[in-house]
Amino acid sequence: MRHSCIFPFALPHSTTKDTTVNGHFVKENTLVFVNLWSLSREPEVFPEPEAFNPMRFLNETCTQVDRSKADLVLPFGAGKRRCPGEALAKVEIFLFLSVLLQSCRFSVVPGQAPPKVDSKYGLTLKPLDFQVIVSKREVL
Numbered sequence: 001m002r003h004s005c006i007f008p009f010a011l012p013h014s015t016t017k018d019t020t021v022n023g024h025f026v027k028e029n030t031l032v033f034v035n036l037w038s039l040s041r042e043p044e045v046f047p048e049p050e051a052f053n054p055m056r057f058l059n060e061t062c063t064q065v066d067r068s069k070a071d072l073v074l075p076f077g078a079g080k081r082r083c084p085g086e087a088l089a090k091v092e093i094f095l096f097l098s099v100l101l102q103s104c105r106f107s108v109v110p111g112q113a114p115p116k117v118d119s120k121y122g123l124t125l126k127p128l129d130f131q132v133i134v135s136k137r138e139v140l
């Protein structure tokens with residue numbers, strides 16, 4: 001979800017009073033978009049941000065998820081208006097992927113390059129068109 005931030009600019013918000021964020025003055029009633037996509041690709045926080053590297057979220061001994069690193073990814077936004085569907089979405093994604101990977105085998109089409117980890121950009125990010133071979137996994 002860091003790499004393919006589904007909702008790159010979250011929802012539009014508006015300031016209710018004059019405010020200052022990190023030294024930047026923002027006038028009352030200003031439309032504000034938070035760039036969640038960019039937050040997830042900050043090179044100082046996520047070295048080699050384009051690389052798909054789940055190991056980046058593990059502790060030094062690679063035995064546990066390091067919450068201080070994982071919590072820096074904000075695909076559901078932050079604050080009072082963060083996504084209320086976060087818990088449901090995480091359970092759905094976990095179940096969906098678990099069932100798919102347990103039941104199916106995915107392989108590259110001979111002669112074709114593997115699908116790219118990149119997106120079609122818009123209000124939401126969508127995967128680029130791709131082809132893979134999906135076959136039923138044998139039960140051991």
Ligand code: HEM
Nearest residue numbers: 006007010011075076077078081082083084085086088089
């Ligand atoms: C991977 C799945 C999902 C992602 C990445 C996602 C992401 C987001 C983001 C970034 C926002 C805007 C937060 C902000 O502007 O600060 C949002 C708002 C919202 N999401 Fe989700 N969402 C997901 C799934 C869901 C689901 C499953 C539901 C409901 C069952 C849901 C319901 C909502 C609602 C109602 C809001 C508006 C909240 C408000 O304005 O107070 N979302 N979501």
